[in-house]
Amino acid sequence: MNALRVPLSPFTGGLAQIGACGLFLLQILRAVPRSLRYFRETVRQVFFVGAMSLVIIMTCGLFVGAVLGLQLYDVLSRFGSAAMSGTVVAFALYRELGPVVTALLFAGRAGTSITAEIGLMRATDQLDAMEMMAVDPIAYVVAPRFLAGLIAMPLLACTFNAMAILGAHMVCVSWLGLDNGTFWSNMTASVDVWTDVVNGVWKSLAFGGVVTLIATFQGYTTPPTSEGVAYATTRTVVFSSIVTLALDFVMTAFLM
Amino acid sequence: MPSSAPNRDDALITISGLRTVLGGKTIFDGVDLAIPRGRITAIMGPSGTGKTTLMRHVTGQLAPDAGTITVDGQDVWRLNREQLFALRERIGYLFQNSALLTDFSVFENVAFPLRQHLKLPEELVRNIVLTKLQAVGLRGAAELMPAELSGGMMRRVALARAIVRDPMLIIYDEPFVGLDPIALNQILKLIRTLNQTLGITSILVAHELAAVAQVADSIYLIAAGKIAAHGAPQELSRGESAWTKQFFAGEADGPVPFQYPAPDYATQLGLRGAAR
Numbered sequence: 315m316n317a318l319r320v321p322l323s324p325f326t327g328g329l330a331q332i333g334a335c336g337l338f339l340l341q342i343l344r345a346v347p348r349s350l351r352y353f354r355e356t357v358r359q360v361f362f363v364g365a366m367s368l369v370i371i372m373t374c375g376l377f378v379g380a381v382l383g384l385q386l387y388d389v390l391s392r393f394g395s396a397a398m399s400g401t402v403v404a405f406a407l408y409r410e411l412g413p414v415v416t417a418l419l420f421a422g423r424a425g426t427s428i429t430a431e432i433g434l435m436r437a438t439d440q441l442d443a444m445e446m447m448a449v450d451p452i453a454y455v456v457a458p459r460f461l462a463g464l465i466a467m468p469l470l471a472c473t474f475n476a477m478a479i480l481g482a483h484m485v486c487v488s489w490l491g492l493d494n495g496t497f498w499s500n501m502t503a504s505v506d507v508w509t510d511v512v513n514g515v516w517k518s519l520a521f522g523g524v525v526t527l528i529a530t531f532q533g534y535t536t537p538p539t540s541e542g543v544a545y546a547t548t549r550t551v552v553f554s555s556i557v558t559l560a561l562d563f564v565m566t567a568f569l570m
Numbered sequence: 571m572p573s574s575a576p577n578r579d580d581a582l583i584t585i586s587g588l589r590t591v592l593g594g595k596t597i598f599d600g601v602d603l604a605i606p607r608g609r610i611t612a613i614m615g616p617s618g619t620g621k622t623t624l625m626r627h628v629t630g631q632l633a634p635d636a637g638t639i640t641v642d643g644q645d646v647w648r649l650n651r652e653q654l655f656a657l658r659e660r661i662g663y664l665f666q667n668s669a670l671l672t673d674f675s676v677f678e679n680v681a682f683p684l685r686q687h688l689k690l691p692e693e694l695v696r697n698i699v700l701t702k703l704q705a706v707g708l709r710g711a712a713e714l715m716p717a718e719l720s721g722g723m724m725r726r727v728a729l730a731r732a733i734v735r736d737p738m739l740i741i742y743d744e745p746f747v748g749l750d751p752i753a754l755n756q757i758l759k760l761i762r763t764l765n766q767t768l769g770i771t772s773i774l775v776a777h778e779l780a781a782v783a784q785v786a787d788s789i790y791l792i793a794a795g796k797i798a799a800h801g802a803p804q805e806l807s808r809g810e811s812a813w814t815k816q817f818f819a820g821e822a823d824g825p826v827p828f829q830y831p832a833p834d835y836a837t838q839l840g841l842r843g844a845a846r
Binding site for chain 2: 434435438439440442443444445446447448449450
């Protein structure tokens with residue numbers, strides 16, 4: 315992977331990085347069958363990037379849903395449509411906010427940790443040591459984290475959505491007095507499983523792949539210094555956020 | 571070159587016409603050497619002359635710009651990834667900075683190559699690992715994590731990991747750094763024992779002539795991108811060439827400059843200008 319670190323001008327360097335990231339993805343996909351040997355490592359990574367992210371995802375989901383419920387109830391009541399609050403909250407969450415906000419939180423919580431961990435393994439020669447022990451680090455270290463991101467992200471997005479709807483329910487029903495039956499019945503009557511829920515799952519799957527690809531790539535190709543690891547961690551958050559939002563627009567355009 | 575060049579037919583490793591340029595700097599310029607089977611060969615030379623780089627060429631981690639490198643009859647740079655990994659399974663490599671897997675305990679670090687490549691019963695894995703840890707004096711530290719070890723202890727664990735599969739070739743990159751005299755003596759004995767009892771070919775990259783002279787059968791002295799001298803330790807330490815004299819006597823003056831290339835000292839300090 316040394317060839318992936320060739321310094322170029324900012325523009326050509328950026329293009330080279332995108333190309334290198336694409337080649338890195340191909341390496342990961344090629345290594346996936348071999349990485350199934352390390353299934354326990356994949357399970358361990360699902361725990362680290364998924365279960366360990368639950369607190370932040372659930373907390374943020376609850377507050378995002380509460381704020382959404384509050385704002386929508388206020389706006390919709392001006393038009394006499396407060397009963398639709400739950401429905402609009404669900405649309406916003408399933409289609410956009412759930413996958414996108416979860417991806418941004420995931421990049422900050424799990425993406426940075428993946429980059430820092432792999433970057434430090436690079437800096438301390440652990441990846442080279444694996445190569446010398448005839449163990450492919452792409453199959454043993456990178457692919458399990460990539461698979462873990464793909465598995466964990468849709469589950470985290472579903473958890474985020476559930477907590478956000480609970481937050482909206484608490485505000486709209488328990489606090490502002492919207493009828494409980496109206497809240498749920500309007501929501502279930504309007505939300506379609508395939509066009510709303512499943513499309514959101516596709517999005518979160520794609521975001522999971524993109525964020526973990528960027529995180530592993532940044533860690534794997536980081537210069538082996540403390541400064542290099544710090545920059546790589548920052549780049550993971552910045553690039554993941556930009557790519558997630560851009561990809562969201564593209565996917566929305568295609569899935570609508 | 572001295573007359574004691576090994577017979578290339580008996581060599582486990584042969585390097586011919588090696589040329590390497592890194593970052594615009596020529597590291598090797600036409601290096602030829604042969605590492606004989608079943609012997610301990612030391613690679614010595616001033617810091618930054620490319621001793622570790624040479625080992626990275628041998629193990630297929632870094633491609634040379636020119637030249638051929640064969641290990642056990644296989645041209646390293648013509649092997650595909652599977653063949654290279656198969657070759658590496660027969661090589662033990664002690665890294666300069668130990669490179670222990672920080673998430674694993676000492677025991678798991680040493681067991682790692684066994685678990686990855688062999689489906690051995692757990693009891694056998696345990697016995698092999700404890701035997702190797704006993705050899706480096708760290709059986710009692712089996713459950714410790716790498717962060718709980720000193721630099722010298724980490725090096726000994728890395729050594730146990732490098733020899734855990736009884737490879738055909740062991741490359742020791744700076745094995746004596748950070749070892750106290752007791753540990754140093756034991757490691758020297760271990761290197762000698764592995765060589766004598768199992769016939770393992772060993773390459774020792776080190777600076778400590780006194781320690782190297784106790785175990786090495788021959789030494790290659792690398793300087794200025796070439797093999798500056800080659801021979802038995804006693805032969806080289808009595809050597810008459812400017813390279814061996816300077817290196818083994820540790821003198822600042824000689825063909826190897828102690829100072830990194832720099833502008834004139836007095837000018838840089840502003841003394842020459844002040845004198846005017």
